[in-house]
Amino acid sequence: MPKDRLLVGLEIGTFKVCAVVGEARADGSLRILGVGESKSVGIRKGEIVDFNSAIQCVRDAIADAEEKADAEIESVWAAVTGAHIQSFNNRGVTLIPEDRAEIDPEDIRDVEASAKEVNIPDQNWFIHTITQHYYVDNQEGVVNPIGMVGHKLEADFHIVHGVKTRIQNTLRCIKEAGVEVEEVVINAVASAQVVLDQNQKDLGAIVLDVGGGTTDYLVYIDGAVQHSGVLAIGGDHITNDISIGLRIPIARAERLKIEEGSADPNEAQPGDTIILKNDSGFSGCEIERANLNRIIYARVRELLELVKKDIEGHCDIDLARAGVMLTGGCCRLRGFDRVAEAVFDHPVQSVAAQEVAGPTSVFQNPQYATAIGVVKYAQLMQVDPEPTSILGAVGRKLGSIFRFRAGA
Amino acid sequence: MLEIPRTLLGNPTNPPRILVAGVGNAGISLIDRLALAGFADAVDLVAINTDSLSLSSSVAGRKVLIGSKTARGLGSGGDVEIGAGSAEEAEADLNAALEGAGIVILCAGLGGGVGGGATPIIAELARNQGAVVIALTTLPFGFEGRRRVQQAAEAREQIARHSDATLVFENDRMAELSEPLAGVHETFSAADTVLAETVATLARLVMIPGPIRITPADLLAVFRHADTASHFGYGEASGSNRANEAVERALKAPLMGRGKSLHDARATLVHITASPDVHLAEIRAIMENVARHTDGQLHLGIGLDVNRPSSLAVAILSSTGAAIPVAAVPRTTRPAPVRQPRPAPMEQPAAEPAHDIVEHEPEEVTADSTPAPQKASELFDTSRYAVAKGPGTQGAKKQPKSEQKTLSLDPVARGRFEKSEPTIIGGEDLDVPTFLRQKIKLR
Numbered sequence: 013m014p015k016d017r018l019l020v021g022l023e024i025g026t027f028k029v030c031a032v033v034g035e036a037r038a039d040g041s042l043r044i045l046g047v048g049e050s051k052s053v054g055i056r057k058g059e060i061v062d063f064n065s066a067i068q069c070v071r072d073a074i075a076d077a078e079e080k081a082d083a084e085i086e087s088v089w090a091a092v093t094g095a096h097i098q099s100f101n102n103r104g105v106t107l108i109p110e111d112r113a114e115i116d117p118e119d120i121r122d123v124e125a126s127a128k129e130v131n132i133p134d135q136n137w138f139i140h141t142i143t144q145h146y147y148v149d150n151q152e153g154v155v156n157p158i159g160m161v162g163h164k165l166e167a168d169f170h171i172v173h174g175v176k177t178r179i180q181n182t183l184r185c186i187k188e189a190g191v192e193v194e195e196v197v198i199n200a201v202a203s204a205q206v207v208l209d210q211n212q213k214d215l216g217a218i219v220l221d222v223g224g225g226t227t228d229y230l231v232y233i234d235g236a237v238q239h240s241g242v243l244a245i246g247g248d249h250i251t252n253d254i255s256i257g258l259r260i261p262i263a264r265a266e267r268l269k270i271e272e273g274s275a276d277p278n279e280a281q282p283g284d285t286i287i288l289k290n291d292s293g294f295s296g297c298e299i300e301r302a303n304l305n306r307i308i309y310a311r312v313r314e315l316l317e318l319v320k321k322d323i324e325g326h327c328d329i330d331l332a333r334a335g336v337m338l339t340g341g342c343c344r345l346r347g348f349d350r351v352a353e354a355v356f357d358h359p360v361q362s363v364a365a366q367e368v369a370g371p372t373s374v375f376q377n378p379q380y381a382t383a384i385g386v387v388k389y390a391q392l393m394q395v396d397p398e399p400t401s402i403l404g405a406v407g408r409k410l411g412s413i414f415r416f417r418a419g420a
Numbered sequence: 421m422l423e424i425p426r427t428l429l430g431n432p433t434n435p436p437r438i439l440v441a442g443v444g445n446a447g448i449s450l451i452d453r454l455a456l457a458g459f460a461d462a463v464d465l466v467a468i469n470t471d472s473l474s475l476s477s478s479v480a481g482r483k484v485l486i487g488s489k490t491a492r493g494l495g496s497g498g499d500v501e502i503g504a505g506s507a508e509e510a511e512a513d514l515n516a517a518l519e520g521a522g523i524v525i526l527c528a529g530l531g532g533g534v535g536g537g538a539t540p541i542i543a544e545l546a547r548n549q550g551a552v553v554i555a556l557t558t559l560p561f562g563f564e565g566r567r568r569v570q571q572a573a574e575a576r577e578q579i580a581r582h583s584d585a586t587l588v589f590e591n592d593r594m595a596e597l598s599e600p601l602a603g604v605h606e607t608f609s610a611a612d613t614v615l616a617e618t619v620a621t622l623a624r625l626v627m628i629p630g631p632i633r634i635t636p637a638d639l640l641a642v643f644r645h646a647d648t649a650s651h652f653g654y655g656e657a658s659g660s661n662r663a664n665e666a667v668e669r670a671l672k673a674p675l676m677g678r679g680k681s682l683h684d685a686r687a688t689l690v691h692i693t694a695s696p697d698v699h700l701a702e703i704r705a706i707m708e709n710v711a712r713h714t715d716g717q718l719h720l721g722i723g724l725d726v727n728r729p730s731s732l733a734v735a736i737l738s739s740t741g742a743a744i745p746v747a748a749v750p751r752t753t754r755p756a757p758v759r760q761p762r763p764a765p766m767e768q769p770a771a772e773p774a775h776d777i778v779e780h781e782p783e784e785v786t787a788d789s790t791p792a793p794q795k796a797s798e799l800f801d802t803s804r805y806a807v808a809k810g811p812g813t814q815g816a817k818k819q820p821k822s823e824q825k826t827l828s829l830d831p832v833a834r835g836r837f838e839k840s841e842p843t844i845i846g847g848e849d850l851d852v853p854t855f856l857r858q859k860i861k862l863r
Contacts, residue, residue: 057841135664243843244841245843249850252836252853253855257855262836303862310853310860
């Protein structure tokens with residue numbers, strides 16, 4: 013593995029396209045060299061709806077990143093999201109042949125393949141197969157079974173899959189913009205890499221990445237990914253609600269949300285008004301602050317409740333002892349964390365990328381958590397050149413089976 | 421090895437005989453379509469009308485001319501009184517035609533004189549014979565005037581009272597089935613196709629054997645109430661991804677409103693017809709997909725069809741609306757009709773030209789059953805679909821209930837998500853602002 017190699021994470025978000033250039037040091041640390049971004053056009057709910065505009069956005073973001081990092085970008089790791097992404101947990105079983113007792117990498121591959129023998133819709137691809145726990149002859153808590161002696165190897169996996177063509181659209185868009193795609197990773201998995209430290213993963217934690225078009229979440233319990241999901245609601249919806257509720261243009265609603273909005277319904281005093289100055293194409297008006305906050309609160313609360321309901325359907329929230337980590341651009345909204353605390357009834361922290369070095373303005377901004385996370389993920393995948401990695405066997409076929417060790 | 425007597429494919433009990441009656445012009449044009457689709461063998465098709473011309477052009481196997489005195493072999497002119505009078509007059513003929521049917525499906529356009537007037541009486545007769553009566557009706561277009569809409573509403577109430585289940589489709593919705601500028605003929609033919617598919621589905625539900633049968637009781641649970649609108653979606657697909665494709669197609673059917681109509685469905689019936697090798701996983705995928713759209717009660721039926729080599733069909737039927745229970749008239753309000761022994765079966769109405777079906781087959785089959793001498797003044801064949809001419813003379817004993825409808829959110833409320841794929845969870849369109857859905861008041 014070359015020393016200090018450049019890794020680029022690209023997130024095509026609903027609000028912005030952002031490319032983070034990182035340097036993976038030989039000692040395992042990661043340093044951010046520069047971040048390029050451009051405002052998104054043609055992206056809705058995390059997915060491309062206007063192909064040509066999206067290509068241009070990617071091109072701009074890459075060019076910006078090349079300039080900031082003073083490096084040439086040839087290939088990127090891409091974050092994907094969208095309502096089509098689904099996940100489930102499954103267990104794989106394989107028997108170790110009689111003539112050898114030691115578990116070898118081949119068996120790890122077999123157990124993974126057996127876990128994937130499930131019926132997912134035909135048009136779907138496996139995106140991640142994340143190992144949760146190994147069991148050797150029913151012994152629990154095995155961290156690495158290679159080299160161990162046993163007859164039966166079992167493993168629990170968290171499997172993430174999504175619609176092939178919709179992922180391909182993202183890939184094609186990036187290729188059209190002139191860069192290659194190494195691998196794809198879902199937003200929530202990427203964000204979790206930098207938002208959580210090992211201690212929090214072991215304790216159990218929920219990562220909630222609320223972006224412009226989607227809310228991506230991931231639950232760690234006992235150091236393993238227990239659940240993940242995508243809800244196609246994000247900051248865009250809040251803006252849209254404000255625009256409809258207060259009858260103001262979308263662009264004005266977006267600014268109002270950022271400058272004045274709060275998710276706390278009790279923050280506004282009765283009679284407290286905000287005066288919107290007239291603008292080109294907008295004649296100006298006066299609005300009640302309470303109304304603005306009420307609209308935001310209703311949406312935020314509903315969003316969080318939906319996420320909570322989904323998580324509760326898959327695992328015990330109380331086991332996420334480290335609480336809820338909020339990240340993504342939308343969680344910068346005032347009062348968001350308070351609503352989250354009320355809904356989840358758990359400690360809530362607004363966090364950004366933690367374990368990286370570089371300009372603080374970048375890694376302290378939760379907007380960039382996903383893109384930085386992609387870089388971190390890329391680093392993990394390469395630092396840990398698992399001999400069992402299927403990547404070697406299958407080759408660089410995009411969207412093929414990826415493997416990464418949870419909490420690695 | 422033990423032989424299990426009732427195999428999955430076996431058909432232990434005789435399915436009840438199904439009779440599909442087309443009442444009035446709209447109903448007849450619908451059963452003609454069924455006959456053309458090859459359903460004539462599977463179910464009994466009966467055409468009932470006051471208009472001998474329309475009957476003679478029908479390809480139905482049995483025809484009953486009603487009101488030979490009241491209407492003198494002509495149409496009802498949109499008058500429900502004439503429709504009702506004609507049916508009463510021909511009670512004996514009707515009784516004979518309905519005899520022996522386990523399930524009677526009545527198809528009618530409610531705006532018409534016969535469809536609106538005769539259908540309730542036929543429903544009552546069929547019910548008194550002990551049949552399960554399902555009425556499949558269409559409401560007139562909104563632009564046909566309040567009077568007609570009201571007349572249809574009265575007829576609907578009457579029919580609901582005498583039938584076990586009512587499916588109501590709105591012509592206004594039907595019009596959306598084709599392009600706004602499509603020919604009138606095309607629009608009606610698209611609407612007929614949908615209705616015919618509905619009847620075909622109802623018949624299949626009962627006829628095709630399978631591990632999970634839909635019983636008439638399930639049907640009634642979904643369509644028991646009068647004041648409802650019905651939704652129907654049908655999708656068929658083959659190949660390895662057939663389950664997902666078929667259910668997507670069914671949900672995206674025009675009358676399903678891309679799955680949004682299921683949102684406030686009280687009960688939804690999902691029927692899957694497939695080759696016997698259907699997997700449980702496929703059925704689960706279908707049901708999960710449907711459940712995503714509705715919180716209402718789900719009824720599942722599975723039919724296994726050996727004649728369907730690799731394809732899978734999903735039919736979704738649901739009804740929405742305020743659940744006003746039908747004030748069901750006890751089945752035996754009148755003494756069971758004393759059946760006068762009749763020398764000849766009833767298809768031959770006393771009055772009119774010999775209805776030899778074979779004779780009519782060639783030309784009229786393609787003629788879409790349009791009764792020949794159409795009143796040219798009419799923009800389109802309104803009598804077929806809905807319209808009642810002249811004031812409804814129905815006794816105004818029942819005022820249409822003025823009830824508070826839930827605010828229907830116009831599509832504008834989706835704002836910038838207007839054209840994007842909707843985010844629907846638990847049947848709610850989450851792109852619509854939360855404060856609107858939760859009815860939070862803004863000052």
